[in-house]
Amino acid sequence: MDFKVEFSDLTFENKRREPEEYHQIALEIRRDIIKSLVLAKSGHSGGPLGISDLMTVLFFGGYMNYQPQNPSYEQRDRFVLSSGHMAPVLYSILARAGYFSPHELTSLRKFGTRLQGHPGLDVHLPGIETSSGSLGQGVSIAVGMAISDRVIDKNDRAVFTLSGDGELQEGICWESAMSAGSLGLDNLCWIVDNNDCQIDGRVKNVMSIYPIKDKFESFNFDVIEIDAHNYIELVEAFDKFEKNKKSKIGKPTCIIAKSIMGKGVSFMHDDYKWHGNPPNLEQAKKALEELI
Amino acid sequence: MKYQNLGSKPTRNGFGIALAEMGEKHNNLVVIGADVTGSVLTSFFKEKFPERFISVGVAEQNATTVAAGLALSGKIAVFSSYSAFSAFRNADMLRVSVAYNDVNVKIGGGHAGVTVGPDGATHQSLEEIAFVRALPNMTLVVPADYEETRKATIAVIEKPGPAFIRFGRPSVPMFTTPESVFEIGKANVLTDGSDVAIVACGHLVWEALLAADILESKHGIKARVINNHTIKPIDVKTITDASIQCGAIVTAEEHQVHGGLGGAVAEVVAKNYPCPIEFVGMRDEFGGSGEPDELMIKYGMTHKEIVMSVFKVLERKEKGFVGYRKVSDVPISDN
Secondary structure, eight states: OOOOOOOOOOOOOOSOOOHHHHHHHHHHHHHHHHHHHHHHSSSOOHHHHHHHHHHHHHHHTTOSOOOTTSTTOTTOOEEEESSGGGHHHHHHHHHHHTSSOGGGGGGTTOTTOSSOSSOOGGGTOTTOOSOOOSTTHHHHHHHHHHHIIIIISOOOOOEEEEEESGGGGSHHHHHHHHHHHHTTOTTEEEEEEEOOEETTEEHHHHHOOOOHHHHHHHTTOEEEEEETTOHHHHHHHHHHHHHHHHTTOSSOEEEEEEOOTTTTOGGGTTOGGGSSOOOOHHHHHHHHHHOO | OOOOOOOOEEHHHHHHHHHHHHHHHOTTEEEEEOSOHHHHTTHHHHHHOGGGEEEOOSOHHHHHHHHHHHHTTTOEEEEEEEHHIIIIITHHHIIIIIIITTOOEEEEEESOSGGGGGGOGGGOOOSHHHHHTTSTTOEEEOOOSHHHHHHHHHHHHHSOSOEEEEOOSSEEOOOOOTTSOOBTTBOEEOSOOSSEEEEEOTTHHHHHHHHHHHHHHHHOOOEEEEEOOEEESOOHHHHHHHHHHHSOEEEEEEEESSSSHHHHHHHHHHHHSOOOEEEEEEOSSOOOSSOHHHHHHHTTOSHHHHHHHHHHHHHHHHHOOGGGSOGGGSOOOOO
């Protein structure tokens, strides 16, 4: 098949943008995901595609304070990918932010790579704050970070964490939510990627975690439900978190991002079978044709 | 006997006192409580530094990962609960968020072993040495008495990286002094002798000293008692020397005979200089309610079993290394 996978050199600034700009960046992220996964020959396609719009707004919309040239910059806000299998989207985002060369995305999941199947702190990829992949631990680590900032050091840093919806079946998530709510961690933004898909099927069929909103509200979260593909709603949600944090509302923020697995690629659209599979060459080619 | 009981005290007190002491020195030391702070004595720290004490309730999994999050924010994070819950309930968190992340989290495993007493089997952790020592990046110490636990706690706090310190509930004889040397990874040879080596940790070190005294005064056997307080990294040299110079080893621990100190010693000996080894410890069973002393007798973890095991191992030593015997001559050990 005459198909060559190449990555552009594009990087993006972190600033407030118009919806169309977010859309263009998210397309680049989605293309990266498809390209890196087809080369890796294993990995998760559907989830990363589904959360690309939200990650684009978060990292390239001026909502997070970070310095790619100085990854351990002390005042930085932190992002914890609790659903570690979503690594392809984070790797693309970090590369496009300038943490490392986008060409390194060719090494995803390969022997000796810094782009481990699930993020590993031991390989020192700039921008990775913690190892994650054992579900439920990342949100709890984020709570620990938020405690450090808000309760111990009393600084202005924010902590963002992304969990899946199926991930909420893990008991530790609710231990974490209880502690975050109880300690009033208004510097914590917990994003639930609600695509209602997990490996075995629909989340509601495998084990329902609904109603998510009521659960988080009962744990003292300010809960915002949004369409994860609507840039206006995404911007409003992160604005709301900023406001909550600034006014020291005494509650963590939970953004329930209603997303669509495989968004942007027709044959992956809302299909849980694409949770843990990569595209083959032919599928990748077709997907890239759609992602323009 | 060369060593005297200088006064009985629980090892957990050494942990609690040291934490409060270290709180003065390190203003980035943060302690996480999971509701049993008065038992594992993180309460000393809590009273002194309430602003650096975080209570997360009875949620050991979250406590462990929150500790990792704090450590990733530049803190020295300490979490302590009963060893049954701070090594097992949170096992995956210890593995991924603490050990794999290689962060500055110190876990206190209190109320370890059968000596927690009347609480019974659910609360008597007897397997965590096996688990924790298998984790890469981990340091694992099992100090013998109050004073040594105090020093060991200070040492693991001063050493960057993940660590687990195991200690107990009851008052036990204190025989080390503030002047005794404690160095992570360096076992202390307490008595000279080259007939047999007794390698012990935790509460069983005192029993090993009692055993050595009986062996020498009643049977003329000179035992080298080694206080192997650090299970990981294990002191390869001291153990290998013991195998070469004594030719027979008895291990003693308040833990299952599988995978604990005995296993660690056997790995070193098998690899470097094999000799017969007998194992004193919990014999593949769960504990039960009772007073600590009654339980230690029932489950065979006193100086008496150490003495009997020395006889057994010396018999094997005299017959020659097991490898030279016919398979049919090899007794199948019940432990």
